[in-house]
Amino acid sequence: MSTIALERPQLAGCILRVARPTDRMEAVVGFYRDGLGFPELTRFADHDGFDGVILGFPGAPYHLEFTSARGRLAGRAPTRDNLLVLYMPDARAWSRMIGVMQRRGHRPVESANPYWDREGVTYEDPDGYRVVLHQGIWPV
Numbered sequence: 001m002s003t004i005a006l007e008r009p010q011l012a013g014c015i016l017r018v019a020r021p022t023d024r025m026e027a028v029v030g031f032y033r034d035g036l037g038f039p040e041l042t043r044f045a046d047h048d049g050f051d052g053v054i055l056g057f058p059g060a061p062y063h064l065e066f067t068s069a070r071g072r073l074a075g076r077a078p079t080r081d082n083l084l085v086l087y088m089p090d091a092r093a094w095s096r097m098i099g100v101m102q103r104r105g106h107r108p109v110e111s112a113n114p115y116w117d118r119e120g121v122t123y124e125d126p127d128g129y130r131v132v133l134h135q136g137i138w139p140v
Contacts, residue, residue, distance in 0.1 A: 017054075018084065019065035020129070021074035027126040028066050029053050035104045035123075036086075036097070036131065038064060046070075077128035080112040085120075085132045094120075094135040101133075 022028045032038045038055035041063065045051050049070050056063035064084075068074065088094040098121055111122040111132065120134035 015061045015063065017063040017065055019067065020127075021072075022066045022068060022127050023074045024126045025051070025053065025066060025068050029055070031106070031125045032064055032066075035101050035106055037100070074127070077130070080128075080130065082129050083116070083122075083132055084129070085116075085134055087134045087136060087138045089137040091135055094133060097133055 029040070032055050033040055039057060041054045041056050041058070043051075043053050050067045051070070052065055052067040054063050054065045088097065101121075101123055106123050108121045109124045109130070111117045111130070116122050116132045116134070119136065120132050122130050122132045124130050
């Protein structure tokens with residue numbers, strides 16, 4: 001049996017937090033909270049020189065964390081292929097989400113990989129990172 005196969009059960013109960021810096025905290029938080037609907041779980045200020053906001057759904061095994069370091073610039077996404085992909089199995093919920101994004105002024109962008117344009121809609125956040133709303137299920 002491979003080492004990787006033995007290690008997977010240890011990760012099964014983990015919580016995933018995607019953390020990244022931003023220079024546009026309120027705009028980025030608004031994109032994910034008000035546009036995509038991620039509730040704000042907590043904020044912190046001056047935690048070892050960092051301010052931050054954590055978004056996610058209570059009890060869900062994933063969070064999004066955005067931080068700003070005092071006196072340091074974060075910059076923009078390095079490429080158009082920095083993606084957060086949300087698989088949305090419910091077609092009506094997916095359509096409603098597209099409507100919310102449009103009403104909030106977010107316009108789809110062309111994906112660097114044409115697969116994502118065929119399977120969903122891509123949006124760019126204020127820092128240039130992209131979110132794909134994929135209509136369908138992850139083929140486990």
